[in-house]
Amino acid sequence: MSKLNLCIFLCGLFMSVVVACKSPSYFYEAQPVDLKVIRDSGKISVEGTSVFQLPDSFVWCGSPIRIKDQYFMFYSAWESGTAVPSFTDSWVLFSKIGLAVSDSPYGNYRSLKLILKGRKDQGDSTAWDAQMVHNPLIKSFNGKYYLYYGSGKDPGVQPKGSPGENLSKRNRVQQSQQIGVIEFNSVEDLLAGQFTRFNQPLLSPRTRVKDKDVVDPSPPGTIAGPDNLIVVNPAVEYRPADGKYLLFFKGNLYDPQWRGVHGVAVGDSPTGPFTATDRFVFDIDDGKGNKVSAEDPYVWYHRKDKLFYAVMKDFTGKLTGGEPGLALMQSADGMDWVPAPSPLFMKKELILKDGTRLKVDRLERPQLLLDRNGAPLALFAACSVDNANPKQDGGTFNVQIPLKKMKLRK
Numbered sequence: 001m002s003k004l005n006l007c008i009f010l011c012g013l014f015m016s017v018v019v020a021c022k023s024p025s026y027f028y029e030a031q032p033v034d035l036k037v038i039r040d041s042g043k044i045s046v047e048g049t050s051v052f053q054l055p056d057s058f059v060w061c062g063s064p065i066r067i068k069d070q071y072f073m074f075y076s077a078w079e080s081g082t083a084v085p086s087f088t089d090s091w092v093l094f095s096k097i098g099l100a101v102s103d104s105p106y107g108n109y110r111s112l113k114l115i116l117k118g119r120k121d122q123g124d125s126t127a128w129d130a131q132m133v134h135n136p137l138i139k140s141f142n143g144k145y146y147l148y149y150g151s152g153k154d155p156g157v158q159p160k161g162s163p164g165e166n167l168s169k170r171n172r173v174q175q176s177q178q179i180g181v182i183e184f185n186s187v188e189d190l191l192a193g194q195f196t197r198f199n200q201p202l203l204s205p206r207t208r209v210k211d212k213d214v215v216d217p218s219p220p221g222t223i224a225g226p227d228n229l230i231v232v233n234p235a236v237e238y239r240p241a242d243g244k245y246l247l248f249f250k251g252n253l254y255d256p257q258w259r260g261v262h263g264v265a266v267g268d269s270p271t272g273p274f275t276a277t278d279r280f281v282f283d284i285d286d287g288k289g290n291k292v293s294a295e296d297p298y299v300w301y302h303r304k305d306k307l308f309y310a311v312m313k314d315f316t317g318k319l320t321g322g323e324p325g326l327a328l329m330q331s332a333d334g335m336d337w338v339p340a341p342s343p344l345f346m347k348k349e350l351i352l353k354d355g356t357r358l359k360v361d362r363l364e365r366p367q368l369l370l371d372r373n374g375a376p377l378a379l380f381a382a383c384s385v386d387n388a389n390p391k392q393d394g395g396t397f398n399v400q401i402p403l404k405k406m407k408l409r410k
Contacts, residue, residue, distance in 0.1 A: 010036035030379070031402040032351045034107060037358065037385060044386050045395060048306065049107040052100060053397040055058045056080055058087055060095070062380040062398035064369040065136045065145075066105070068188055069370065073100045073109050073380065073398070077146045080394035087396065088389040095134040097149060099190070105369050105377045106402040115190055116182065116197075118272060120149065122410075128153060128201050131173045135365065141270045145184050146232040149204070152176035155215055164215040175215050177230040179203045179249060181271055202272050203231045203249060203265055210254050219274075226263025226280045231346055233365075235299040236270070239334055246334045247274045248281065248310075250295050260295040260315075264335065282310065282329055282337050286318040294319060294327065296365045299334070302374055307364050308334045311345045313364045320344040326366050326381075346379070350399065361387050362396070369400075376403050 033050035046053070053059050054077055061076040078084075078094035078107050095115040100109040116136075119127040129151030137148040152173045158164035164172065179202050184195035199319065209224035218224075228251040235248040247265040252258060262282045265274035284292045297312040310329040314320050319327035319339055326345035329338045345366075348357045362384040369378045379401040388396050 019167070022161070030150060030346070030351065031404050032353050032355065033399060033401055034353060035350060035358070036352075036401065043393065043395075046385060046397060050400050051107075051397050052109045052400070053394070054098075054111060056394060058090065058394050058396045059397055059398055060091060060382045061134070061136055061365050061367075062382060062400075063136045063367045064105070064378070064380050064400075065138045065140065066369070066371075067140075069103075071102045071105045071109075072138070072187065073102075074098070074115075074138045075100060075398055076134050076136060078132075080392060082392055084392060085170070086389060087391045090392075091132070092152070092174050093132060094169050095131050095132040097136045097147070099187075105400075107400045109398075112191060116147070116149065118153075120153075126153070127199070128176075128178055130154070131176075135233055137236060137367075139270065144270075145186075145190075145271045146181050146236070147184070148179060148181045148236055149203075150177050150179055150232040150234065152178065158215060163210075163212055163217050167213055167215065169215070170315075172215055175208075175229055177232050178205070179231050179234045179247070183271060184353060187322055198271070202274060203227070203230055203247060203274050205229055205251065206276060206349075212254075222305065225251070225276070225278055226261050227265075227276050228253055228261070231263075231276075233296050235297045235310070237299045237301050237334065239301070240303070241333070244268065245270055246275075246299070247272075248297055248299055249276075250297075259291060259293045261291070262294070262297060279334075279335060282312065284319060284337075284339065286316075292316065292318040297329075298367050300368065300370065301334075302375070304374075307332060309340070310337065311366045311368070313366070324348060326363065329364055350383075350401070358385070360385050363399075378402050394398075 013181035035050050037047040038045045057077050059077045063074045076095045096114050098114040099112045115155040116133050118131045120130040133149045133151045134138045135150040139146045182195045182197045184190045205227045207225045207228045210313045231249040233250040253261050265276040267274040290391045293315045294312050299310045308331040314327040317323040325347045328340040328345040329337045330340045348363045363381050365382040368376045383399045384396045
């Protein structure tokens, strides 16, 4: 049997995370969530201890970490309502990052405060991260904490006759997205506003290849790299083999239709500098000569296995080998990735307390809460029961799915 592989399988009424090793003796089973769906006059809302949401707001993302005896979650949120554009536009324009806390890893998270906003709220509309902040990822290295995030700014209305002249503000900001980080020593310092925020991004796109509707395109004939147009969805992990830090990111290609692609940048410290490689990662052929489209990788290194793992959103089901959902990848060096032997991590559904399956429209930006030994305790995911894109009334949330260690049946 191969080295330990973390796999999710569905069995009966439960979704299960399986850990296979030379002599497997246990696996992690996804437990039901405390979530109730309320349908009133065509509007869908949810409640329960497994749900984190805010009134009059959209909530997205959700990156967890244990600090001392408490559990913290960094989340994205922004206001909702009839005066606010729909979800698909408003996240690009208004997203902020907040901090929530719980005494349990599995739910009951309560918001402490918004801790990071676009710098335009501080009067600087020209900063690289002026407009919004999104996709938080919290990591701890060498006794310090690092909050990675994606952000952008509005470069302004583009000149007449330029390839970007018809772009809306939303699309101009979307095309400006880059990755940054803040550094802090403790939650207390963070809540007091005592953290280091850098004036330059950690990573920026090197190529801007698109046939039309593009701000500041690369010269004709430029070969698009994995960091094309944007760099978003940060995932960062330390590589023990050489002491390097790996920063994974998503870019956009149009060949000819949109496709999310991924690359990796390498640095000597959690704050860089990071140098993007030309290597495409998670770049899997669907068996028909087409590349699979995916996004939102969460990457971690399992020291016992000496393997990297990544769980990510699979748009088409080509990675999972079935249907759209969350897929599992693995790598020995963080560079060359293949689907895990059982690549289906989770379908787009939740198991409720009564054992029923709840199909959801969105289950993405997966993040894992790991225990001190690096084993998963819970899966955190951005979620919407119905189609989030046209919504103006909030209704999106983070769901925390407990994972339980179980003995394998013989």
